[in-house]
Amino acid sequence: MEITRKAYSKSSAIQKKKKTFWKAAKNQKMLYAMSLPFVIWVFVFNYLPVWGWTMAFQNFTPGISFFEQEWVGLDHFIALFQDERFYLTLRNTLAMSFLGLLFGFTIPIIFAILLNEVRHSLFKRTIQTITYLPHFVSWVVVAGIVTKMLSTDGGVVNDILMGMGIIDQPFQFMAKENWFWGIVTVSDIWKEMGWNAIIFLAAIAGLDPQLYEAAKVDGANRFRRMWHITLPGIRPTILVVLILNIGHLIQIGFEKQMLLGNSLVVDYSEVLELYALNYGIGLGEFSYGTAIGIFNSVVSIFLLFLANGIFKRYSNQSVM
Amino acid sequence: MKKGIRKLSFKNHVFDIINYSFLIMVMVVTIYPFLNVLAISLNESVDTIRGGIYLWPREFTLNNYFEISKYDNLITGFSNSVLRTVIGTVLGVFIQAMVAFTLSRPDFQGRKFVSTVIVLTMYFSGGLIPGYMLIRDLGLMNSFWVYILPGLISAFNIIIIRSFMDGLPMSLQESAKMDGANDFTIFYKIILPLCKPVLATIALFIAVGQWNQWFDTYLFNSMNESLTTLQYELMKILDNTSMGGGQDANLMRSTNEQQNNLVSPESIKMAITMVTVVPIIVVYPLVQRYFIQGMTLGAVKQ
Numbered sequence: 001m002e003i004t005r006k007a008y009s010k011s012s013a014i015q016k017k018k019k020t021f022w023k024a025a026k027n028q029k030m031l032y033a034m035s036l037p038f039v040i041w042v043f044v045f046n047y048l049p050v051w052g053w054t055m056a057f058q059n060f061t062p063g064i065s066f067f068e069q070e071w072v073g074l075d076h077f078i079a080l081f082q083d084e085r086f087y088l089t090l091r092n093t094l095a096m097s098f099l100g101l102l103f104g105f106t107i108p109i110i111f112a113i114l115l116n117e118v119r120h121s122l123f124k125r126t127i128q129t130i131t132y133l134p135h136f137v138s139w140v141v142v143a144g145i146v147t148k149m150l151s152t153d154g155g156v157v158n159d160i161l162m163g164m165g166i167i168d169q170p171f172q173f174m175a176k177e178n179w180f181w182g183i184v185t186v187s188d189i190w191k192e193m194g195w196n197a198i199i200f201l202a203a204i205a206g207l208d209p210q211l212y213e214a215a216k217v218d219g220a221n222r223f224r225r226m227w228h229i230t231l232p233g234i235r236p237t238i239l240v241v242l243i244l245n246i247g248h249l250i251q252i253g254f255e256k257q258m259l260l261g262n263s264l265v266v267d268y269s270e271v272l273e274l275y276a277l278n279y280g281i282g283l284g285e286f287s288y289g290t291a292i293g294i295f296n297s298v299v300s301i302f303l304l305f306l307a308n309g310i311f312k313r314y315s316n317q318s319v320m
Numbered sequence: 321m322k323k324g325i326r327k328l329s330f331k332n333h334v335f336d337i338i339n340y341s342f343l344i345m346v347m348v349v350t351i352y353p354f355l356n357v358l359a360i361s362l363n364e365s366v367d368t369i370r371g372g373i374y375l376w377p378r379e380f381t382l383n384n385y386f387e388i389s390k391y392d393n394l395i396t397g398f399s400n401s402v403l404r405t406v407i408g409t410v411l412g413v414f415i416q417a418m419v420a421f422t423l424s425r426p427d428f429q430g431r432k433f434v435s436t437v438i439v440l441t442m443y444f445s446g447g448l449i450p451g452y453m454l455i456r457d458l459g460l461m462n463s464f465w466v467y468i469l470p471g472l473i474s475a476f477n478i479i480i481i482r483s484f485m486d487g488l489p490m491s492l493q494e495s496a497k498m499d500g501a502n503d504f505t506i507f508y509k510i511i512l513p514l515c516k517p518v519l520a521t522i523a524l525f526i527a528v529g530q531w532n533q534w535f536d537t538y539l540f541n542s543m544n545e546s547l548t549t550l551q552y553e554l555m556k557i558l559d560n561t562s563m564g565g566g567q568d569a570n571l572m573r574s575t576n577e578q579q580n581n582l583v584s585p586e587s588i589k590m591a592i593t594m595v596t597v598v599p600i601i602v603v604y605p606l607v608q609r610y611f612i613q614g615m616t617l618g619a620v621k622q
Binding site: 021024025028030031032033034035036038039041042043044045046047048049050051052053055062111114115117118123126127129130131132133134136137138139140141143144145147148149153154156190193194221222223255259273276277280281286289290293294296297301 | 331332335336339340342343346347349350351352353354356357368371372373374415418419421422423425427428429430433434437438441444445446447448449450451452453454458469470471472473502503504507528531532533534535539551554555558559586589590593596597600601604605608
């Protein structure tokens with residue numbers, strides 16, 4: 001194949017180039033057969049839905065052709081911006097996103113650094129094995145577990161709080177609006193902390209041990225070594241993960257909110273995607289639901305570019 | 321000077337003690353809920369209502385598991401979940417590895433095009449409603465294939481496999497080519513066996529994703545009981561307050577009528593939770609040594 005490439009670059013005449021291209025293409029027909037069907041596949045399942053965005057500008061009626069649809073311009077967006085519920089769900093989405101970013105991002109870093117200070121390798125491995133486990137369990141199970149742990153009859157959290165005399169009677173965590181954001185954030189940390197620490201642990205493992213030796217000789221204590229060597233050492237990794245997290249900021253998903261939420265806390269649990277789901281599929285307002293989805297994507301792309309821009313300015317690097 | 325060193329090592333000890341205690345606490349908080357669920361699922365269900373079951377069943381019984389095994393939807397759900405996990409994983413790993421192989425070939429003309437089309441999918445999505453409409457228009461609603469087809473190609477996984485393949489020596493392929501092997505044979509006979517570690521990681525990712533998925537059942541197949549999945553059944557049973565309520569009551573009633581003894585919903589929930597969690601706990605240590613490698617590889621390349 002080296003020969004093919006050389007021949008390709010040497011040929012100056014377009015005619016010859018074309019000929020070599022088709023000749024090579026014929027030689028590579030198996031490679032095409034192995035990949036092109038899946039390009040079509042991706043086109044159908046990933047690109048085609050974007051065409052569905054046109055629904056947001058129509059009064060979409062299922063069953064009639066694209067050309068027969070009634071076009072309404074930005075009406076659905078105007079209706080969206082006039083709906084109080086929209087602002088409520090936007091608030092919930094942003095609040096839970098920021099909480100998730102703030103804690104879901106920093107706590108794994110702290111956890112990785114602390115874990116790195118453990119010298120017993122068996123202990124370290126055991127902790128890793130155990131803390132990775134919840135990542136592999138579904139949100140359905142996690143929601144069930146969280147509900148069970150916080151329940152008023154026999155939930156361990158209430159039992160402990162009552163045993164310590166902090167509260168007199170069981171506290172209904174799941175029924176309190178003000179607690180919902182916190183419960184979602186903590187559940188997420190419980191589920192993903194260990195898993196999200198993997199990349200930081202790998203980055204720490206890649207640091208030069210001589211740096212630590214030198215710092216030790218200079219009399220730097222553990223905290224100073226963590227602060228002046230470990231943290232700056234994994235700074236590039238931290239930044240990349242941060243940018244990616246910011247890009248996903250508003251796409252927090254809706255699984256946790258849908259599974260942990262209930263009718264008592266709906267004003268705090270409904271996020272944009274659930275709002276889209278309820279309107280779009282629940283009520284059959286496909287156009288309105290699509291408009292919500294588009295808004296969600298646009299905000300998310302805007303945040304990604306913003307974060308990347310800031311990142312570029314400070315580090316002359318880009319993650320995109 | 322001496323005093324300084326002693327002070328330092330004393331501080332070190334204090335730090336170690338605090339650090340170890342903290343990490344042990346993390347461990348307990350992570351593992352306790354699972355042990356608690358297990359204990360309750362193995363405890364006699366009337367006795368459970370009295371409360372106070374923490375780490376160990378008070379009156380050991382397997383009755384809760386017998387009870388849930390009589391629930392038809394759960395059996396259907398279980399077999400559908402196994403089926404989608406096996407089919408989805410085998411097909412997914414094979415196809416993603418195949419596409420990754422073509423992208424790892426520097427001489428492949430279509431490389432840039434194929435790679436761009438696939439990688440771009442990581443940065444956008446049509447969203448919930450258009451995706452739903454597409455599945456509907458393709459006639460995939462009320463069909464088992466909605467579990468397999470839409471997510472068959474994952475850009476993230478392909479990138480991970482491809483970066484692993486990039487690390488393999490080209491000379492292997494060249495000598496096979498000399499012997500007259502075609503590209504598919506090279507992929508199937510030479511590259512695939514060498515990629516075992518990374519494929520194990522990807523298989524784990526896909527299998528876990530398939531096993532844990534419930535939303536596609538909820539969205540596309542909730543009308544068709546023969547296509548239900550285990551996670552969806554669990555979701556309905558856990559979700560007492562809203563739509564799942566009726567279903568839950570049905571289960572309780574049917575099991576009570578058959579057995580004529582009271583099985584508390586609590587025990588049923590915990591037993592079903594265990595049934596969905598145990599397969600993961602069994603499989604995951606087997607592939608654990610592979611996935612960290614895969615994770616870090618993917619993250620770096622991203």
